[in-house]
Amino acid sequence: MPRPQQHRQRRARPAAGIALAAALALTATACGDSGGGASGGEGSGKGKIVFWDNNGGVRTDVWKQIIAAFEKKYPDIDVEYVGIPIADVQKKYDTAIAGGGLPDVGGVGTAYLATMVAQNALEPLGDRIDAGGLKGRLVTGMVSGVRAAGGRGKEMYEVPTSANQGTLWYRTDLFAAAGLQPPTTWAEFYRAAAALTDAAGNRFGFTLRGGKGSIAQALEMMYAQSGIENFWNGDRTTVNDPKNVAALEKYTGLYKKATPEADLNNDFVNMVAEFDHGSVGMLQHNLGSYNDHIKAFGKDKVDGIPLPPSQDGGVRTIVSNPVDGLGMFKAGKNKAAAWKFIEFAASAPMNSLWNESAGAIPANTGAGQDKWISDAKPTKAAMESLNDPRTKIVQFPYYLPDWNTITKADTEPDFQKVLLGRMTAKDFADELAGKLNAARADFAEHNKP
Numbered sequence: 001m002p003r004p005q006q007h008r009q010r011r012a013r014p015a016a017g018i019a020l021a022a023a024l025a026l027t028a029t030a031c032g033d034s035g036g037g038a039s040g041g042e043g044s045g046k047g048k049i050v051f052w053d054n055n056g057g058v059r060t061d062v063w064k065q066i067i068a069a070f071e072k073k074y075p076d077i078d079v080e081y082v083g084i085p086i087a088d089v090q091k092k093y094d095t096a097i098a099g100g101g102l103p104d105v106g107g108v109g110t111a112y113l114a115t116m117v118a119q120n121a122l123e124p125l126g127d128r129i130d131a132g133g134l135k136g137r138l139v140t141g142m143v144s145g146v147r148a149a150g151g152r153g154k155e156m157y158e159v160p161t162s163a164n165q166g167t168l169w170y171r172t173d174l175f176a177a178a179g180l181q182p183p184t185t186w187a188e189f190y191r192a193a194a195a196l197t198d199a200a201g202n203r204f205g206f207t208l209r210g211g212k213g214s215i216a217q218a219l220e221m222m223y224a225q226s227g228i229e230n231f232w233n234g235d236r237t238t239v240n241d242p243k244n245v246a247a248l249e250k251y252t253g254l255y256k257k258a259t260p261e262a263d264l265n266n267d268f269v270n271m272v273a274e275f276d277h278g279s280v281g282m283l284q285h286n287l288g289s290y291n292d293h294i295k296a297f298g299k300d301k302v303d304g305i306p307l308p309p310s311q312d313g314g315v316r317t318i319v320s321n322p323v324d325g326l327g328m329f330k331a332g333k334n335k336a337a338a339w340k341f342i343e344f345a346a347s348a349p350m351n352s353l354w355n356e357s358a359g360a361i362p363a364n365t366g367a368g369q370d371k372w373i374s375d376a377k378p379t380k381a382a383m384e385s386l387n388d389p390r391t392k393i394v395q396f397p398y399y400l401p402d403w404n405t406i407t408k409a410d411t412e413p414d415f416q417k418v419l420l421g422r423m424t425a426k427d428f429a430d431e432l433a434g435k436l437n438a439a440r441a442d443f444a445e446h447n448k449p
Contacts, residue, residue, distance in 0.1 A: 043334030046076040049341060052092070054107030054324070056083020062357040070344045077337045087212070087267075090115075090404065097121045100331075104338040108158045108327035110149035114399040116327070117150050122157040123328040128339055129156060134346055134364075139163075141386070141393075142363045145323045151399035151447070158325035159346050162360040164286035165321055165382040166220045167304040169293060174281045182305055185312045186225050189282075190250065193258040196281035205258040205281045207274045208251070212267040214415045215407040215432075217284060219396075220307070220319045222247040227310025227317050229392040235444075237436045240429035248418075248425040255419045264419055286321060290359030290378055304378030306385040316391045322398065325363070361386075402439040410435060 053063050060083050067079045082103065084092050090112045096102045097119050108116065116122050129135055142160035150157045168189070170182060174196060183189040193205030209217045219239070225247035228238050238244065255263060260274060268285065275283040276296035283289075284307070293302045309316040326342045328335060344350060348366030355362040356372045361383055373379055385391050397403060411432050417423035 040329075040331050040333040040335060042336045043332075045334070045336035045340065047334055047337065048078045048080060049104040049332070049334055049337050050080045050082060051341065052089075052103040052106040053081065053083045054089040054109065055086045057085060059354075059358065062354050066345055066350050066354065069350065070341055073344065074337075074340060077340065079341060093121070102329045102331045104329060104332035104334060105341055106327050106329065107324065109322045109324050110145055110158075110398045111322040112398075112404055113146070113149045113157060113327075114151045115401050115404070117152060117157050118401055121329060121331075123330050123332075123335065124155045124157060125159060125328060125342075126154070126156045129159065132339075132343055134159065134343060137348070137364055137366060138346075139361075139363050139365060139368075142323045145320060145395075146325060148395065149323070149398040151443075158323075158327040159342050160323045160325040160363040161346055161351060162324045162355050162358060162363055163321060164288055164324075164360050165386070166217075166224070166284060166307055166318060167287055167290075167378055167382060168307055169275065169283040169285060169289070169302060169304045169378075171281050171297070171301060172303050173297075173301045182303070183282075183308060184305075185308050186250075186310070189308060190254075193254055193282060197258045203279050203281075204260050206254055207259050207266070207271055207280045207283050208254065208263050209266055209268060209271045210255070210264040210416055210419050211270070212408070212412065215411050216319075218248065218251065218415060219407075221251045221284060223317050223319055223394045224307040225250065225310055227315055229315065229317055229394060231394050231396060232440070235437070235440060237433045237440070239436060240426070240433040245426050245429050248429060252418050252425060264416060287359045287361070287379055287382060290376065291357070305381055309390070314390070316385060316388065317394055318385070318391060319394045320396050320398075323363070324360075397436075397440065400436075400439045400443050402435075402442070406432070406435045406439060 051067070053059060063081060067081055071077065071079060089107070093106070093112070093116060097116070102121065108122070129138070138160055142163050143156070145163070146156055146158055146160050147154050168183065175182065175192070178195055180192050180195060181188070183192050196205035197203065222244045226241065226243035228241055228243055231238060260280070262274070263271065266274060271283065272285060272289045272292055274280055276292055278296070287304070290304065296302070306316065307318065326345060328338050328342060332338050345354070346364060348364045351362050351364040352367035352370045352372070355367065356370070359376060359379060361379065362368055368383070373383070414423055414428050414431060418425055418428045
């Protein structure tokens with residue numbers, strides 16, 4: 001028998017969220033006034049609902065377009081938009097779950113889905129999907145990712161809207177000037193990073209993320225180079241496999257040799273800005289920064305390709321980027337209206353609009369053939385690589401309640417030590433592996449059938 005839900009909720013909730021709950025609970029803006037475990041109701045299907053955008057600011061404009069179209073179709077429903085910066089969204093949700101004030105609908109990513117499910121905050125959506133217009137219209141791989149991330153079998157706790165993929169962005173003009181071709185092997189990548197570097201002239205071949213979010217990027221570069229296809233080997237992680245350790249040594253060896261020194265503290269915003277400033281030849285980031293690069297350089301001076309396979313002509317190993325989506329909260333008192341909004345936002349036209357703005361891969365299969373995808377070469381290349389039978393996806397265990405804590409606050413300082421030469425790649429990988437193995441064992445213990 002599973003442990004009581006209350007116990008699992010207590011374990012899954014990050015300590016920071018509990019500590020801040022009392023102080024911040026009153027700041028949460030929403031219709032619902034209950035905590036995560038409370039149940040609301042279907043409501044009339046009319047009136048006001050509150051929507052939290054989990055990437056407020058970056059995606060505000062496109063969401064306001066979608067909301068305006070929705071309110072035109074459903075004039076008896078009013079959507080209050082609340083933009084939450086992506087760096088604050090998990091803390092904001094944890095605070096509202098603990099102290100009340102959840103929205104009716106919220107943007108939810110699979111990276112923190114399991115924590116919210118364990119706290120009993122989200123409404124299961126499988127039956128609603130099967131009974132409505134989204135049945136059979138969602139990309140199978142994204143559905144599988146959402147189910148796995150929820151940690152409760154095949155139930156869906158969010159409707160997927162988009163997925164990302166790691167992309168190697170490169171300056172086509174700088175490559176041409178140096179007589180280089182786009183790197184299709186890792187040897188070519190490292191040669192290009194060196195060839196494009198002139199530290200005295202403040203020009204660098206690559207920029208990496210050493211600050212917030214550094215671990216996800218490091219893992220992506222490790223598995224892409226090692227060719228290891230599974231995150232787990234039995235009940236032990238492959239993070240510290242010797243092939244991954246060797247890949248990490250190569251990757252971190254770029255720091256200050258082919259990258260700016262400021263990369264040590266760069267989060268994704270600063271890393272992307274470093275590239276878009278114009279003095280860097282390559283950047284590894286996901287499709288989400290596509291439009292930033294186009295604005296900075298124009299389509300003729302920048303392009304993006306999938307990360308190379310581990311061996312020339314061999315298997316391409318890519319990590320499972322989080323799937324973004326929309327969740328409905330149990331505390332909501334107007335679920336009928338909330339579901340109308342989710343269905344509308346995930347419909348083919350709106351899903352296409354959103355993903356064109358974000359440069360991401362649409363979740364609705366009806367959007368997959370739209371012209372903008374053919375015009376956006378990096379997005380098209382990412383979709384083609386996902387459909388390539390030689391591509392293997394390394395599934396990250398987003399279902400582990402401790403995944404985010406381990407791969408962010410617990411490990412990012414150690415990664416900076418590796419960059420500075422104060423910790424070896426092997427010690428780093430062993431330390432991370434130990435935490436992940438313990439988290440998996442703990443999860444298994446508390447989720448016994």
